[in-house]
Ligand SMILES: [Zn+2]
């Protein structure tokens with residue numbers, strides 16, 4: 251095998267291209283994965299548009315699938331067969347902080363996304379031909395699953411972590427705010443949990459997708475007061491669970507992201523409402539995601555907006571930042 255490999259790097263504002271770098275070698279307890287495809291998440295899109303100004307060049311990519319091609323020291327082939335299709339959770343948690351010691355390594359305060367010791371170009375490294383992963387982070391997927399679908403293991407795992415926090419019960423009314431990729435995945439998962447799902451989204455095309463994915467009711471929040479609309483739909487009760495999947499703090503105000511939101515202490519006291527966030531896939535939700543995809547319980551096909559060869563990375567990135575697309579995938 252060649253000592254070099256190709257990666258897709260963001261090299262300038264709105265410019266991505268292939269670069270040649272050193273191919274990593276699997277270290278002790280790791281497998282080397284030949285990446286087949288990697289999706290461009292909002293994270294990579296923000297690097298591309300320089301909304302998040304990381305040092306360049308930068309190799310993003312954490313939503314990937316590939317096959318095991320080499321084993322590091324101590325890894326047994328009967329457990330990790332060469333050629334096995336996998337996805338990997340690329341969060342390295344410290345193992346000893348408060349979150350880690352409370353079985354929540356996804357909120358580790360000392361986590362880095364990836365070991366960069368063997369990297370010529372910084373980044374999470376999934377937009378590459380090869381990547382190393384610790385065996386504890388590797389999840390098997392069916393070998394015949396289409397690459398585009400298998401790339402959903404990571405984003406679906408993030409959503410399932412959020413779904414778990416929502417504690418949906420059968421028959422609940424669940425509101426999903428925002429029909430982007432995360433909102434659409436929430437619709438499918440909430441349906442699977444037995445909810446009546448209400449999608450709130452101003453864009454008609456996105457509402458149509460949500461309906462196809464199982465949303466029972468789709469409302470346009472710009473056509474009135476969304477809170478009143480939800481109350482009317484739920485006999486005055488309001489929703490049992492609301493997932494806000496948008497980056498906008500006070501959605502109705504449509505202002506700058508990360509602006510603090512106002513919450514009435516009295517309302518919180520009397521309603522016993524629980525407000526929480528959800529970040530990254532947990533170990534558990536990643537497993538759930540891989541199971542749901544592998545067993546066909548969640549089919550993300552409608553959310554695949556296209557795939558491009560690594561030589562056409564620029565086109566893939568341009569498509570990914572178009573608000574009309576969901577997931578754009580680069581094939582390696
Ligand atoms: Zn992502």
Ligand SMILES: [Zn+2]
Nearest residue numbers: 344347350358
């Ligand atoms: Zn930690």
